[in-house]
Amino acid sequence: MKENISRRNALKLGASAMAAAAVAGLAGCAPKTAEDAASASELSNTAAANSTVGTRYTKADNSDEIGIVHEAASEEDFDVVVVGAGMAGVVCAMVAAEQAPDAKILLTEAQAICGGGTNYAEQPDMPAQGVDWVTAMQEADAEGATSHFVKDTRLIAERAYDIGRNSAWMFKKHAVPLTIKNMQRLQKTLTSFEAGEPITRWNGIAGYEGGNGSLTIQRLTGEIDTDPAYANVEIRVNTRGTALLLDGDDETKVVGVQLLDDGGDYININTKAVVLACGGMSNNLELLQNYSNQELTHCYSVEQNHFGDGFIMAEQTAHGRCKTIALSSMQGSVNGMHYQAWLNLAVGQTPTAVFVNQDGIRFADENLYRITDAPDLDNINRSKLVEGQGAVYSILGSNLLDYYKENKLPGMTMSFYGDGQDERPYDLDADLEEYEGLDTVFKADTLEELAEAMGVPADAFVETITTYDTDASNGEDSAFLKDPEYLVAVGDAPYYGFKLSSLIVNTNGGVRVDHDCRVVDQDYNPVEGLYAAGLTISGFVSDVYETGNCQCVSIWSGSKAARSLVEQCLGGTVADDWYGDSEWDNATDLPVFANQDEYDAFVAESASA
Numbered sequence: 001m002k003e004n005i006s007r008r009n010a011l012k013l014g015a016s017a018m019a020a021a022a023v024a025g026l027a028g029c030a031p032k033t034a035e036d037a038a039s040a041s042e043l044s045n046t047a048a049a050n051s052t053v054g055t056r057y058t059k060a061d062n063s064d065e066i067g068i069v070h071e072a073a074s075e076e077d078f079d080v081v082v083v084g085a086g087m088a089g090v091v092c093a094m095v096a097a098e099q100a101p102d103a104k105i106l107l108t109e110a111q112a113i114c115g116g117g118t119n120y121a122e123q124p125d126m127p128a129q130g131v132d133w134v135t136a137m138q139e140a141d142a143e144g145a146t147s148h149f150v151k152d153t154r155l156i157a158e159r160a161y162d163i164g165r166n167s168a169w170m171f172k173k174h175a176v177p178l179t180i181k182n183m184q185r186l187q188k189t190l191t192s193f194e195a196g197e198p199i200t201r202w203n204g205i206a207g208y209e210g211g212n213g214s215l216t217i218q219r220l221t222g223e224i225d226t227d228p229a230y231a232n233v234e235i236r237v238n239t240r241g242t243a244l245l246l247d248g249d250d251e252t253k254v255v256g257v258q259l260l261d262d263g264g265d266y267i268n269i270n271t272k273a274v275v276l277a278c279g280g281m282s283n284n285l286e287l288l289q290n291y292s293n294q295e296l297t298h299c300y301s302v303e304q305n306h307f308g309d310g311f312i313m314a315e316q317t318a319h320g321r322c323k324t325i326a327l328s329s330m331q332g333s334v335n336g337m338h339y340q341a342w343l344n345l346a347v348g349q350t351p352t353a354v355f356v357n358q359d360g361i362r363f364a365d366e367n368l369y370r371i372t373d374a375p376d377l378d379n380i381n382r383s384k385l386v387e388g389q390g391a392v393y394s395i396l397g398s399n400l401l402d403y404y405k406e407n408k409l410p411g412m413t414m415s416f417y418g419d420g421q422d423e424r425p426y427d428l429d430a431d432l433e434e435y436e437g438l439d440t441v442f443k444a445d446t447l448e449e450l451a452e453a454m455g456v457p458a459d460a461f462v463e464t465i466t467t468y469d470t471d472a473s474n475g476e477d478s479a480f481l482k483d484p485e486y487l488v489a490v491g492d493a494p495y496y497g498f499k500l501s502s503l504i505v506n507t508n509g510g511v512r513v514d515h516d517c518r519v520v521d522q523d524y525n526p527v528e529g530l531y532a533a534g535l536t537i538s539g540f541v542s543d544v545y546e547t548g549n550c551q552c553v554s555i556w557s558g559s560k561a562a563r564s565l566v567e568q569c570l571g572g573t574v575a576d577d578w579y580g581d582s583e584w585d586n587a588t589d590l591p592v593f594a595n596q597d598e599y600d601a602f603v604a605e606s607a608s609a
């Protein structure tokens, strides 16, 4: 067990030793209490030393003092505390309540509403078919083999094995409606399965009615609020989990969690099990840079409240340092614009876009793809192009703008084409007007002025754009042989330069768990009383965005953590039919609809059931 440096030890060590140790990022330097933190920062005058306060293994800023236990204003008792009310947390709290009706469960959420990133997610990606264990392992091996990152095939197999039961829990027991289209796709999958055809992908199968996860979260939390079966669950919003309470100095045993309420008071919750379901860390790039070898300067995320709290809290325990965390990079994007704005998609995502870098020159065929192992995900590659340069500007002139007005996003095979995209008016002039004031958008009457505004060398930039326009009129890209179909001249003033970032949806990976979703130490021994679920966990990591695998992981791990802790911490027994009385796990009883009316009737009936 590692020893923490107490106030007394810190005083003994002295300022210079503390500072040096902190800069080195030594595990033992983590202050455990606010008092320790204060003494450490008082003693250490260097900025580097101060910046390590509260983060045990990183040098990132931790001004919110996550992972540090403060003096508590009050104390409460619960049997289970789930930290974070996104898909993983909500599913976890509900399954725990169903399987342990006498347990007192707290679901605590930092934001004012539940749902987190799940509110924006479109597809749950859950085939309604569980598989036998051998098939699940074969699938997992195949999936693991395609990744450059370390995946935990046992976890992937567990998810595949449970997938039908989780689908049954979600779509039948809780009547979360699927779209008719996806019902039909599920049916097709089942038919293939019955025919003995291999199912090679677990993702991209299903979609909720209504288009995104927010309705699902509303439906599930609505049940918690109104159904007496969930009277044992309390949802507390505006309440952030900030630190785990260990059993004295024992880093292998968690006995509680400290919360910060919206009045600024810390509350100690004594509990038998804590579930970290706080999402990833893509909204905290400074912290993320400690875990990622990727250049993050050009990245930003559209996640909600993913500050990495769960990772820092897990690091309080014998789990130790989180390992590699991957980014789901999605698209080239202008920071400050809505990620679904048509103008943003045009300048960031289309192969007709013209990219120059910090030197004012083009550096790649903007139609370039297949630089990852996912050739169908060419949008990601524009993200990668952006991440690989000092700066990237997408250049727009009168001709290219007119072209976009006449041709809606040419050649963009995939994008962040989210819920409501088609309802957005395709009005590029309105978008330009709305976003002109951003510090990522530059406008000028000449190419020289635009170069100056963007801070790139004017000579090189003017030559690049002039050459590009000449090439476009000749139908041949002299620099990168871009497909002539996408070679459209920039044209005349007004000229625009859009500074691009790489848009990250979320991070994948972080806290190591075993197949029961227990947080484990370096030797894979479980930390007693500590579980993790959703985007907080590792094991499903890949090096590129994998279409919609995240919710599937969240639903599985939330449910699995609940089932595990009921037996391991509460002394209960999980019922064999925990997912309901459905046969979805092993039979094709999926309803088939001939038309929309039949489907609507089914949805109405399920909703009232």
Ligand SMILES: Cc1cc2nc3c(=O)[nH]c(=O)nc-3n(C[C@H](O)[C@H](O)[C@H](O)COP(=O)(O)OP(=O)(O)OC[C@H]3O[C@@H](n4cnc5c(N)ncnc54)[C@H](O)[C@@H]3O)c2cc1C
Binding pocket: 083, 084, 085, 086, 087, 088, 089, 108, 109, 110, 111, 114, 115, 116, 117, 118, 119, 120, 121, 122, 123, 124, 125, 213, 239, 240, 241, 242, 277, 278, 279, 280, 302, 303, 304, 305, 306, 307, 309, 310, 505, 506, 533, 534, 535, 536, 547, 548, 549, 550, 551, 552, 554
């Ligand atoms: C725009 C967008 C589109 C997406 N589309 C898809 C898709 O189509 N398919 C798909 O599978 N996935 C998609 N995702 C990813 C999606 O976020 C995940 O699939 C999944 O829903 C994440 O669930 P989660 O419970 O792990 O995290 P979240 O749903 O983000 O929930 C985590 C919750 O924890 C809260 N929290 C954080 N820290 C604390 C703390 N210290 N104390 C208390 N609460 C805390 C957060 O506020 C948040 O509510 C998308 C994400 C975004 C942003």
